[in-house]
Amino acid sequence: MVPKYRCGYIALVGRPNVGKSTLLNRLLGQKISITSKRPQTTRHRILGIKTGKTAQFVYVDTPGLHRYNGRAMNRQMNRAASQALQDVDVVVFIVEGMRWTADDDLVLKELERIRCPVVLAVNKVDLIANKEELLPALQALSEKRSFDQIIPLSAVRGDNIAELESCVEALLPESAPFYPEDQVTDRSERFLVAERVREKLFRKLGKELPYGLTVEVEDFRRDTGIIHIHALIWVERQSQKNIVIGKQGRVLKEVGQQARLDIEQLLDSKVNLKLWVKVKEGWADDERALRSLGYTDDY
Ligand SMILES: Nc1nc2c(ncn2[C@@H]2O[C@H](COP(=O)(O)OP(=O)(O)O)[C@@H](O)[C@H]2O)c(=O)[nH]1
Ligand SMILES: [Mg+2]
Incomplete structure (x- = not known):
């Protein structure tokens, strides 16, 4: 059988x-x-x-x-x-x-x-x-x-x-598949890209990592042979912004390079990645700000 x-x-x-x-x-x-x-x-x-x-x-x-x-x-x-x-x-x-x-x-x-x-x-x-x-x-x-x-x-x-x-x-119960066979996640490419940037920041910053740091992909545009991506790194204070940028921009540059290589592999394409750091006070304490950055119960 x-x-x-x-x-x-x-x-x-x-x-x-x-x-x-x-x-x-x-x-x-x-x-x-x-x-x-x-x-x-x-x-x-x-x-x-x-x-x-x-x-x-x-x-x-x-x-x-x-x-x-x-x-x-x-x-x-x-x-x-x-x-x-x-x-x-x-x-x-x-x-x-x-x-x-x-x-x-x-x-x-x-x-x-x-x-x-x-x-x-x-x-x-x-x-x-x-x-x-x-x-x-x-x-x-x-x-x-x-x-x-x-x-x-x-x-x-x-x-x-x-x-x-x-x-x-x-x-597992007997059942037909729920998802098409080529689907590997429920998340968008934008989400996965933002996560890769956050991963490099988490790995690079160690103990200095600002608690409330988050990443948002603002622009994602396919061109011939390359994908242009602009991502915002949100922190809660100016002092945290300085940490993320690093002396002479060294931290941000390194994170950007590592993230770009990783994202190129993810998307199987050349990528032009631009990162900006922005300050938004107290967002991690604020339910409304959390929702606007995608921290919802459902999606
Ligand atoms: N030595 C060892 N480290 C592991 C293993 N699995 C995960 N880790 C490490 O444990 C840390 C946390 O892993 P992660 O998957 O992010 O944990 P999560 O918070 O439970 O999702 C990372 O540094 C991993 O490399 C394992 O099987 N052996
Ligand atoms: Mg985990």
Whole structure:
């Protein structure tokens, strides 16, 4: 008998920085979500779609659930993460092999309300030097709640990714695909471009990174053989603008070069990228400004 086609939504949830976006990109075999060492790199819910011969996987990458400091953007990010848990067919709960924190407990608590299967993905096992430590760690994790399966893996190295995928596939409902087979995300090219610029800033600025920094693509124009892109980098204060620009414009120049190369790969075209830094005070505290910059519950 020919197996029926399967399709469904799979939420990738976990505290900030456990490797959700890295895992998404690994599962898709291409980069959709941006990643960095900084917690809270992912601010929006984003779909990554993988279509195979026997199943279509619609992964939902989410901002990490975390105890927040009362600012509107954090509240919005937690809301996006919680909402992503509604109406999915499978949840992949991602943790780090050897590190359990209070934010992991927060996610665990959030999962109490979930009725669908939950798979525990134990990421970053490449960091465990002594492999004998893994087994007791998995044992301890298995006592946190009942999981449909526990899979140790490494999103960075690609270890055990196929096992995770086939485990998820078996848990998906039988259904025709929801999306056309060539569609890889629900997000626009403009959004993906803005994210690439933000990723380079997050990676370059490290601890100096302004909390409220965001990127908006103002102009996106295809010409023969080249795409012209103007992007605005929003910060909250003049002092932050100076950090983003750097001495003699060095930071902005480097970020612009790295982002351009990355965007050229994304769009498979030559790109002319222009970046501007602008100050808009207090936007990360302001629900209305958040909406105008695309931080909405739905889109
Ligand atoms: N060593 C190691 N690092 C990883 C692994 N997966 C992710 N990371 C790193 O963890 C950091 C956070 O990853 P990211 O995907 O942005 O985490 P997210 O906040 O959960 O989406 C990045 O620096 C990744 O390179 C892994 O399997 N092994
Ligand atoms: Mg992320």
